[in-house]
Amino acid sequence: MSEQGGFAAARRRDIPEASVARLPVYLRALSGLAEAGRTTVSSEGLATAAGVNSAKVRKDLSHLGSYGTRGVGYEVDELVHHISNALGLTQRWSVVIVGVGNLGHALAGYAGFASRGFRIAGLIDADPARVGERVAGLTVQSIGELDAVVRTGGVSIGVIATPAGAAQDVCDQLVAAGVTSILNFAPAVLQVPDGVDLRKVDLALELQILSFHEHRKSGVPQAMSS
Amino acid sequence: MSEQGGFAAARRRDIPEASVARLPVYLRALSGLAEAGRTTVSSEGLATAAGVNSAKVRKDLSHLGSYGTRGVGYEVDELVHHISNALGLTQRWSVVIVGVGNLGHALAGYAGFASRGFRIAGLIDADPARVGERVAGLTVQSIGELDAVVRTGGVSIGVIATPAGAAQDVCDQLVAAGVTSILNFAPAVLQVPDGVDLRKVDLALELQILSFHEHRKSGVPQAMSS
DNA sequence: TCGACTTTGTGAATGCGTTCACGAGGACGT
């Protein structure tokens, strides 16, 4: 057991990005299975619940260690534990959300954050008219308070939900305050120094990708018949 | 011109997914450059604005055709035109949003949709208390009206912003009504028949990936010194 | 206890995407 722990820690160092991105999906699928009363699940079963194939599940889970039982499958509870561990979800992360427009509101109220161990330490908005407003049980604070919120709240993750024009400025302030991971919802390309992780979610981008496929479906098919 | 059109249509058939996903980013970068008064841009310049490297830009754009001028670069306007074309953004797509909670509100009000040629044909919610409410200039309609909205509005894209439990049901209804592309914001794995495109955006998932890297940064580094 | 059966964990093969590196082609100054 202690030996396995040692190996798991060593292996955790190089989980491929593609696998990391699927771990949260497995986690959600496992929650569903647990609620349905399942105590064990095969790679095949988990694959179906997560919407991938079983080879991928086994390869992904093998990066965490050998927690399956041949002939049986994986213990649901145990697997939840190991994945949560690998993702660092056993500790509580504090998050600050900057920009309390429509999207900021939605993010502040999003149940998925709290349920996965993320604590919203503060809501920040540059608009003085918004400061003081109560959203999702928190009071919106001014941009001047950003630094204090990050430092006293032990915040390591910043979420940017401002208009595109303000995003880089806010990003710089977050970094200056000590945030080391940033999730950007603003439709802008941001620059961050080394050591800071940056991910982005672009709502319009996804729609444009769908547009491409939709376009292909309706427009081109008959162009191929020789 | 007509010759080029023919070739472009032929090439458009097999643009790699990874390239398609970057085209909207180039499009946005180009808008920025155009506003700044630039009329031409090199692959290097566009790469910087889009946050990628220049080889990727050139390879991606080569899938659309040969629209650059050696020694100079790309004509900004022309490139915007060709990318919009490839993505099918020259035609107007109608979208229906199902689920008008916090997130649905945010999506309905998101300027990025309208500015890229997406028309919101309807807002649908299952909660009778919400039906009739006005959001972003539209009146929320009941789930029973979904089919009519899709058919009479010429809707081909559905956006799901409901709780996870309702997502598959809504998805099935969208498909039954004739929608052929779905963007899912609900934290659930959805099944769709062949011929229907499905993409998902998971807000909590991105945060969990950041958690993983944050965890790695703080937790493991000294475990490697032999 | 033993043999049949199930499912994991993983090397090997394959496929896709990124990066490299350079020839081709056009602009521009003289």
Add this chain to the structure above:
DNA sequence: ACGTCCTCGTGAACGCATTCACAAAGTCGA
């Protein structure tokens, strides 16, 4: 008109991710 310079477009090399396929390892019934 010509040579120099610049940047595109693209084959080739590389690396990462997915998939395949099977030996190893366990369960379970008789």
